[in-house]
Structures are given as C-alpha cells and as structure tokens.
Amino acid sequence: MVVPVSGSPDDERAIDLAAAVCTGSETTLILVYVVEVPQRYALDVELPEQIERGSAILERAAQYAQRVARGKWKRVLTxxxxxxxxxxxxxxxxxxxxxDAIIMATRSRWTLGVLTQGETLPYILDNAPCDVVVVRVAERGEAAS
Structure with a gap:
C-alpha cells in the first residue's frame, strides 16, 4: 500500500484511511515523499533543504502510522x-x-476560476496499475450543517 505524503495535516487522513482499509497484519505501508526537481536543474541535483524537509515529513508520518495502527502493518517503509x-x-x-493500492488525501482548490485537485491526482488516477483510494478533505465550514 503506497501513501504519498506532503507534510500537510491531510497526510494523517490518508494514513487513517490506509489503516481502515488494511485487511491484515501482512500489509506493508510505503510512505512516499517526492521532491519535484525544476526543469532547470539536473534530476540528481543536490537539494539539501528539500531533502531535509522531506525526511522530517516522512519521519513524522511513519511515527503517526505506527501510533494509529498498532499491529496493522507488517512494516512501515519510507x-x-x-x-x-x-x-x-x-x-x-x-x-x-x-x-495493491495507492491511498491519498486531496483538497479541491480554485485555480484560474476552475475547481481542481492539482496535477498529481489526475495523473495517478489515469496511470496507476492498482486501486486508487482518495479522500477529499473538506475545507472548514464546507460541511453541511
């Protein structure tokens, strides 16, 4: 099970969802953080600040995953x-x-007058070789009263 993380509070929602759909203690949870490298740089360029940030985000996400799903994961990889x-x-x-699945959280946002979830989610939905489970996180005040 692959769960992309970005450092937002939505990461916890994705991990919670992964724990909820996990069917047994043989599941390996793979937390993924991607440093997007601008075209002007070589793909293997050293980006120490982004690497440090990504490592810290992965560490927090792994700790959270272990805390909320004791015994659910065979192991947690980053x-x-x-x-x-x-x-x-x-x-x-x-x-x-x-x-078996990619599990992720997203938020809708307005970009140039169009409601979107960005570029990552549509790409994953179109190209993933496995199930994709998405939770759209509501903005505060968005829920019906």
Whole structure:
C-alpha cells in the first residue's frame, strides 16, 4: 500500500484511511515523499533543504502510522524520491513495489476560476496499475450543517 505524503495535516487522513482499509497484519505501508526537481536543474541535483524537509515529513508520518495502527502493518517503509513530476514518481513506486493500492488525501482548490485537485491526482488516477483510494478533505465550514 503506497501513501504519498506532503507534510500537510491531510497526510494523517490518508494514513487513517490506509489503516481502515488494511485487511491484515501482512500489509506493508510505503510512505512516499517526492521532491519535484525544476526543469532547470539536473534530476540528481543536490537539494539539501528539500531533502531535509522531506525526511522530517516522512519521519513524522511513519511515527503517526505506527501510533494509529498498532499491529496493522507488517512494516512501515519510507521513500524519499526526486522526480520532475510527483504523480509519475508515485505511480512508478507503486509499480516497483507491486502495490495493491495507492491511498491519498486531496483538497479541491480554485485555480484560474476552475475547481481542481492539482496535477498529481489526475495523473495517478489515469496511470496507476492498482486501486486508487482518495479522500477529499473538506475545507472548514464546507460541511453541511
């Protein structure tokens, strides 16, 4: 099971969802953080600040995953990847790990007058070799009263 993380509070929602759909203690949870490398740099460029940030985010996410799902995971792995496009890196990781599912959280946002979830989610939905489970996190005050 692959869960992309970004450092937002939504990461916990995705991990919670992964724990809820986990069917047994043989599941490996793979937390993935992608450093997107701008085109002007070589793909293997050293980006110490982004790497440090990603490592800290992965560490917090792994600690949270262990805390909320004791005994659910066979193990929790973390992967820090560098790529041009996050969606492609996440799909490649799912392929490489033969993942059963990619589980992620997203928020809708307005961009140029259009409601969107960004570029990563549509790419993953179109190209993932496995199930994709998405929770759209509501903005505060968005829920019906």
């Amino acid at each position: 992967e820090l990847l560098q790529a041009r496009v996050a969606g492609a890196a996440i799909v490649d990781e799912a392929i490489e790990r033969a993942a």
